[in-house]
Amino acid sequence: MAKKVVGYIKLQVKAGQANPSPPVGPALGQRGLNIMEFCKAFNAATQKLEPGLPIPVIITAYSDRSFTFITKTPPATILLKKITGVAKGSPKPNTDKVGKVTRKQLEDVAKQKEPDLTAADLDAAVRTIAGSARSMGLVVEG
Structure with missing residues (x-):
């Protein structure tokens, strides 16, 4: 039982x-x-x-x-802060940008987070992580 x-x-x-x-x-x-x-x-x-x-x-x-x-895997925001060297996210993400993140960096984070994400493929996972990056005040390049 x-x-x-x-x-x-x-x-x-x-x-x-x-x-x-x-x-x-x-x-x-x-x-x-x-x-x-x-x-x-x-x-x-x-x-x-x-x-x-x-x-x-x-x-x-x-x-x-x-x-x-x-x-689980570490939160995406923690991984993004570590990879970009940003101390903390922006309190006003749409107006104040705190850093930049490249497509390659997003792919690295997405591969690390993949077991916990519900994304169908790597591209969808990258888009999910890119959304997290934008909400932190990071500029997504590529």
Whole structure:
């Protein structure tokens, strides 16, 4: 018989840096899950990724206080900021531009994000990432 799911917890935790402090501790503690067990498993699963990169994670909590988790790819905005060297997006993206991004850079980000995007092909994924870039105040070239 399958275990009964009691809830899902969505967090963004830095790769290789999960610890019991907020937001991880309180979120897992409310469900009665073993916080240190999650921290060790998450850090082991993300050790090959760049340390400090925020990784979205979805934790499935079961009635017997066990859990499973799925890691996603880093948010597109984080990858775009890293690739362009921009500190933060523009508060007025339509009037104030903060940087430029090329088609090649968009393709690199799209390839990295492809497992999590619902796009049918790479071109559609690039268009999705280009939309994110424009909403951050980046000028899309090409």
